[in-house]
Amino acid sequence: MTITEIQDDIIADFSLFEDDMESKLFYLMDLGKRLPPMTPAHQTEEYIVKGCQSKVWLFPVFEEGKLFFEADSNTEITKGLVSLLVKIWGGKTPEEIMSSELYFIEKIGMSHMIGSQRSNGFSSMIKQMKMYAFALNKAQ
Amino acid sequence: MSSTLLDIDSIRKQFPILHQKVNGKDLVYFDNAATTQKPLTVIDALNTYYSLHNANIHRGAHTLADRSTGLFEATRKSVQAFINANESEEIIFTKGVTESINLVAQSYGRKYLTAGDEIILSQMEHHSNIVPWQMIAEETGAVIKVIDMHFNGELDMQHYQSLLSVRTKIVSCVWASNALGTINPIKDIIDLAHQFNAVVMIDGAQAGSHIEIDVQDLAIDFLALSSHKLYGPTGLGVLYGKRKLLETMPPYQGGGEMIKEVSFEKTTYNSIPFKFEAGTPNIGDVIAFNEAIKYVTVLGKDAIAQYEQSLLTHFVNGLYALQNTFGEKAISFIGTAKNKVAVQSFVMENKHHFDIGLMLDAKGIAVRTGHHCTQPLMQFYGIEGTVRASFAFYNTVEEIDILLESLKKMLERG
CATH class of the missing domain: 3.40.640.10 (Type I PLP-dependent aspartate aminotransferase-like (Major domain))
Known part of the structure; x- marks a missing residue:
């Protein structure tokens, strides 16, 4: 599936909850719980995403020109958010990641919910993932 | 409704900000220790x-x-x-x-x-x-x-x-x-x-x-x-x-x-x-x-204090009731001094305060989460932060029940 298709899928899933923000958040937390556990050795200070209020770890794995991510967070909602990013960008090439536009967050009605302080954290996650893509692209 | 000398309905009319929807729900403002809302006269x-x-x-x-x-x-x-x-x-x-x-x-x-x-x-x-x-x-x-x-x-x-x-x-x-x-x-x-x-x-x-x-x-x-x-x-x-x-x-x-x-x-x-x-x-x-x-x-400080204490008591009793249902560890009180203003901090087992804050916001409830600019105090309790509900004279027991109901739902979900 393309990045656009995955985002559209996520938007369709969340649309079932209409304007019920509480249910959306419960669903988001469930998604976070399904995120595969991180290798403990990767959950270090070095891989903490700077600029998030809650703790987020992101570990990049490069395989055959594609980027995969291990991720975790100490808060359930943030873990849900990062799980969506992993779903969208995991297994994609650096070019695909760097050239993609993320529009799902607004469409699932989360941009105002996340709040300015937390969305800074969300932007930091996005920036960090794009930086890994940039680094892999350069190394290739 | 608690007995009070204050006419809460008419007081609430004086605070225009309280009459709005947040995330589709009536705003419940319990962040009064951070800042209070302003009456029309101000x-x-x-x-x-x-x-x-x-x-x-x-x-x-x-x-x-x-x-x-x-x-x-x-x-x-x-x-x-x-x-x-x-x-x-x-x-x-x-x-x-x-x-x-x-x-x-x-x-x-x-x-x-x-x-x-x-x-x-x-x-x-x-x-x-x-x-x-x-x-x-x-x-x-x-x-x-x-x-x-x-x-x-x-x-x-x-x-x-x-x-x-x-x-x-x-x-x-x-x-x-x-x-x-x-x-x-x-x-x-x-x-x-x-x-x-x-x-x-x-x-x-x-x-x-x-x-x-x-x-x-x-x-x-x-x-x-x-x-x-x-x-x-x-x-x-x-x-x-x-x-x-x-x-x-x-x-x-x-x-x-x-x-x-x-x-x-x-x-x-x-x-x-x-x-x-x-x-x-x-x-x-x-x-x-x-x-x-x-x-x-x-309004008078005495009447204010008396009413706010009744709100605090209602909330604390509600938290005790949740403890009875979900176990003592489900909710821990932070701050149980005998003499208190209408503020109650708490933490919930296996739940980060940021998540609780966002879940409550989804229900239109405003509380404060985090260290409250008192990091040495948080170190004393060995915690990163708390959820804090702080009440003012324009709050009601009905609003507190909405908060308690939301907490209950979170606990039920585990």
Whole structure:
């Protein structure tokens, strides 16, 4: 599936909850719980995403020109958010990641919910993932 | 509904912000310890000031300047009455509690502290009553001592007594803790400090809206108050200081208003309070603050405190009920002192406070989550932060039930 298709899928899933923000958040937390556990050795200070209020770890794995991510967070909602990013960008090439536009967050009605302080954290996650893509692209 | 002398329905009508939807739900505002909402009289006063009276105060020959000066100084008189200060010159307008404390630390502290002198603070202080003292201690060589606390959130008064000595020059202590709600026995704290000729600064940020204040009866040396935590505008605070102390203190900032005469050879300073109010003050907000004081005074602190305590009791009982259903560990109370303002902090097992805050926001409920600018206090409890619900007289038991119901739903989900 393309990045656009995955985002559209996520938007369709969340649309079932209409304007019920509480249910959306419960669903988001469930998604976070399904995120595969991180290798403990990767959950270090070095891989903490700077600029998030809650703790987020992101570990990049490069395989055959594609980027995969291990991720975790100490808060359930943030873990849900990062799980969506992993779903969208995991297994994609650096070019695909760097050239993609993320529009799902607004469409699932989360941009105002996340709040300015937390969305800074969300932007930091996005920036960090794009930086890994940039680094892999350069190394290739 | 709790029995109360207050007409909560008509009070709520005076606070327009309360009547809105957040995330599709009626707003439930339980973040009053961070800032209180403003009654129409305060909002209207700001509007009226800028529509009709705006002029720089003092020394103006024209009518508007005369009018705005009169309104500005009227607030000073109101604050004087509100805290029962001996005279209005003892009331200094600042931009908030933080600035009030910094003023005392920088002015009084710099003049009177020398190496080896001691400043006593408490474990439950807000950062704004820690950092200014650390800064002046570093500069002067003074030493900071910290009063221990019991686990329920009450100060260890025996430990406090053991810290006091002839080296103690300043005791600076919060009246009501923002994170725990604990009301500290400031009368005892002050009396004991005075036995050692130490001066006492009281951080009244949280006390102002809940507790009757009589600075003369309590013999408070310095008191800091916040306007925005007292239903007034943001960006405004009060420093009360005894005249005999304020008069010996050097100015804190230089500029207009605070001088008597200026030449390049020598400047002489104005008398109090103007000596400490350099530059054009926050005129509009000071004038509107008068309406906030009037509002609280008309309701009466006793009636307010009684009603808010009933809200706190309702909430605490609700949390106990959740503990009964979901186990004692499901919810832990942070701050169980006997004497409290209407603030309750808590943590939930296996739930991060950020998640709880966002889940509650999804239901239109505003609470504060995090360390509440009291990191040493969080270290004491070995936690990163709490969820804090803080109540005001416009809140209702029905709103508390909405909060309890949301917490219950989170616990049911596990």
